[in-house]
Amino acid sequence: MPRKRKLLAQLSALQSNSSFPPFDALENLNAMPDGNSSPKSSKYFAIEKKNSSRLEADFFNQPCISLAKSFLGQILVRKLPDGRELWGRIVETEAYLGGEDEASHSKGGKQTQRNAAMFMKPGTLYVYQIYGIYFCVNVSSQGEGAAVLLRSLEPLQGLDAMRELRSASRKGPTKLLKDWQLCNGPSKLCQAFGIDKAFDQRDLTQDAAIWMAPGHDPPGEQDVVATTRIGIGNRGEWAQKPLRFYLRGNKFVSIVDKKTEREMAAMGHFSCS
Numbered sequence: 001m002p003r004k005r006k007l008l009a010q011l012s013a014l015q016s017n018s019s020f021p022p023f024d025a026l027e028n029l030n031a032m033p034d035g036n037s038s039p040k041s042s043k044y045f046a047i048e049k050k051n052s053s054r055l056e057a058d059f060f061n062q063p064c065i066s067l068a069k070s071f072l073g074q075i076l077v078r079k080l081p082d083g084r085e086l087w088g089r090i091v092e093t094e095a096y097l098g099g100e101d102e103a104s105h106s107k108g109g110k111q112t113q114r115n116a117a118m119f120m121k122p123g124t125l126y127v128y129q130i131y132g133i134y135f136c137v138n139v140s141s142q143g144e145g146a147a148v149l150l151r152s153l154e155p156l157q158g159l160d161a162m163r164e165l166r167s168a169s170r171k172g173p174t175k176l177l178k179d180w181q182l183c184n185g186p187s188k189l190c191q192a193f194g195i196d197k198a199f200d201q202r203d204l205t206q207d208a209a210i211w212m213a214p215g216h217d218p219p220g221e222q223d224v225v226a227t228t229r230i231g232i233g234n235r236g237e238w239a240q241k242p243l244r245f246y247l248r249g250n251k252f253v254s255i256v257d258k259k260t261e262r263e264m265a266a267m268g269h270f271s272c273s
Contacts, residue, residue, distance in 0.1 A: 055212040057205050060123030060139065064146035067122070067139070068095040069224060069245050073215035076153060078193040079208065084161050086193055088153030088183055089215060092246040092253045094229045096138070098145025103232040103239065106145025117201045118145045125210070127190075127200040134187035137195050139204065151230070151244070153183035154252040155192070162192035185254045223248055225264065227257040 055074065060067065071090045078086040096104040098118065105115045105128070117126035118140055126138040126147050138147040155162055162182045167174050169191040183189035190196070195210070204211050226242040233239070246253045248261060 053213060054205065055214060057121075057123055059212075060141065060204065062122070062142055064095045064097050064141040064143050064148060065243065067141040068093040068148045068243070070218075071139075071148060071150070071212075072224060072245060072247055073218045075156065075213040075215055076150065076189075076193070076210075077213055078195070078210050080158075080161065080194060084158055086158035086161060087156040087213075088189065088193070089156055089252075090150060090152075091154050091250045092150075092152035092244070094149040094151055094245075095141075095243040096147050096149060097243075098143055098147075101238055102235040103229060104145065104147075106147075109144060111145065115145070118147045120201065121203075123204045125199050125202045125204065127195060127197055129197060130187070135190040135196050136186040137190055137199065149186060150189060151186050152246070152252055152254045153189045153192075154250060155179055155182050165194050166191050180251050184252055219247055225257060225261055227260040230255055 059070070062070065071093050074090050076088050076090060080086065096106075096118075098104050098106040099109060101107055104118075106118045111119050114128060115126065117124050118138070120140055122139075122141050124140040126140060127135055128138075129135055136149060138149045140147045159179060159182065163177055166177055166182060166188070181188075182192045193210075199210060202210060225246050225248045227244050227246075228240055228242060229244045242260075246256075
């Protein structure tokens, strides 16, 4: 107890002298007697742990493009069967509008057994498989057949478990993945979070194994880059629509569009770095 009281006093002093979270003090407070901290997490998790409440139905009940932007900065949480929790900040999304959107699985209002989740209430997961091996996870929004693809996450907590899950999905000897390589792509984040077809049609507002929590500091419009979606092939004008959104300057984004960033800077949306 004396040790904990001393650390709490240090934490209080640090907080009174700085507007930034005292990461070292928090890590020491959570450390085990042998000096190791468990579970292993990113330094950013000290900020996010205070915001562990679940996002409710009202949050998901918005138009597709609005939801795709609103997801940026929010936290995806996955609770593994062994009780460990994985946390990742959403840094890149894509909007699929359904109906006339030629790149959407629900184009023309077509509803199948595979894409049924896209027509369910906002906040429902739509998980599909590509190339017979990889998975991608989407979240339904307002709009018939509309959904948002989660493209990239910034890992916050449970990075060692993410590496284990990524390694289990890769063939042959593998190099240790760096933090930015864990979730920088839709299939990579599904591997790292153990998301497969079993998660299709789950409700993010109710499920015990996966949900979203509010982020610490939602980005402003000036922080968001809007550009074309990735890998949708020849879809005419829909291939050129700016329906991919990502956090500018975040190294965990899968693909950066420097041309669009320069154009936005020239229009005064943000300063060019």
